[in-house]
Amino acid sequence: MTTHHTQPAAETHSPVSNDCVRVLPDSPMVDVMDGAARIEKRVLDHGFVALIDCMPRLAPQGKTADFSIVQSARVSYGEGTKQVNEDRGLVRYLLRHHHTTPFEMVEFKFHIAMPIFVARQWIRHRTANVNEYSARYSIVPDRFYRPSVEAVRAQSTSNRQGGDGLVDAGTAEEFLQLLDRAEGLYKDYLGLTEKGVAREMARAALPVSVYTEWYWKCDLHNLFHFLSLRMDPHAQYEIRVFAEAMYELMKPIVPISCEAFEDYRLGAMHLTRLEIEAIRAGKPIATTNKREIAEFEEKCARLKLPLPQ
Numbered sequence: 001m002t003t004h005h006t007q008p009a010a011e012t013h014s015p016v017s018n019d020c021v022r023v024l025p026d027s028p029m030v031d032v033m034d035g036a037a038r039i040e041k042r043v044l045d046h047g048f049v050a051l052i053d054c055m056p057r058l059a060p061q062g063k064t065a066d067f068s069i070v071q072s073a074r075v076s077y078g079e080g081t082k083q084v085n086e087d088r089g090l091v092r093y094l095l096r097h098h099h100t101t102p103f104e105m106v107e108f109k110f111h112i113a114m115p116i117f118v119a120r121q122w123i124r125h126r127t128a129n130v131n132e133y134s135a136r137y138s139i140v141p142d143r144f145y146r147p148s149v150e151a152v153r154a155q156s157t158s159n160r161q162g163g164d165g166l167v168d169a170g171t172a173e174e175f176l177q178l179l180d181r182a183e184g185l186y187k188d189y190l191g192l193t194e195k196g197v198a199r200e201m202a203r204a205a206l207p208v209s210v211y212t213e214w215y216w217k218c219d220l221h222n223l224f225h226f227l228s229l230r231m232d233p234h235a236q237y238e239i240r241v242f243a244e245a246m247y248e249l250m251k252p253i254v255p256i257s258c259e260a261f262e263d264y265r266l267g268a269m270h271l272t273r274l275e276i277e278a279i280r281a282g283k284p285i286a287t288t289n290k291r292e293i294a295e296f297e298e299k300c301a302r303l304k305l306p307l308p309q
Ligand SMILES: Cc1cc2nc3c(=O)[nH]c(=O)nc-3n(C[C@H](O)[C@H](O)[C@H](O)COP(=O)(O)OP(=O)(O)OC[C@H]3O[C@@H](n4cnc5c(N)ncnc54)[C@H](O)[C@@H]3O)c2cc1C
Pocket: 124, 125, 126, 127, 128, 222, 225, 229, 230, 234, 235, 236
């Protein structure tokens, strides 16, 4: 075996066979999770997001895991930039121009506990690798999501898919009593499994507010896609808080990519052809679609542009 290195290296004993070349790093490598086995954030009443592992786990001293994006991009762009500030420019360029594959070189693995109705939304993101708690194999733990009485949202009148504002205290109380009755099914679930009903059948009686758990692994490109949809104010609050917790855990590991994500994706805005033409001509947007008009108004307000009349 041949060992290549740029610094004096200690003699190594390695299982690598003799016809392989082993290259040592130019500088010492440090753990981007700072030696932690798990970095956890509590979410909602019984939920959590825990960062379990990531790739790369080691980064050259003084760099973050962003380095591996630049490293793979250099295959296409050749040598050249090497400094951290040049790395930042390249990462920002790649993200701005949707050069996505270098971001797939970074991966994050999370352990998450969330209510089943949140998991149903989450599982739609098909590019992750998932392994979930088996309610066929084990008894579902007694954990149910309950909003506080002050946080029971009212049905939005403008968005059929969302909540907006709060219901009155009496109605909120009534809703929590309904949740009490749904949670009350748990003791029957338990009792019937003890009488021999298969766990895979008994679970059918549990409400979707019950918590499940899974391991969820995703590359950074698809994770940014997930976050841009689920951190958006239009996403349901109960999944948004999980997305925000994930983002908080990963940000110190890929700070350059996250800064670019905030600048070019999260904080950015897409203008349609009709919107551009309306702004240019100073005329109303050429559509009768109420939703499209409302979206255009929202964008003009954000840009602090007078609404074209
Ligand atoms: C606010 C909001 C409301 C929603 N409402 C509903 C709803 O009412 N009903 C409903 O059913 N869903 C709903 N969804 C889910 C939504 O339609 C998407 O399924 C979900 O957001 C996952 O998006 P995705 O497919 O882009 O992500 P991923 O599954 O992570 O895929 C990422 C990208 O990979 C590509 N891709 C992955 N798999 C395939 C494939 N098999 N074929 C082709 N391309 C693929 C696509 O380009 C895709 O954008 C909603 C989502 C949001 C954020």
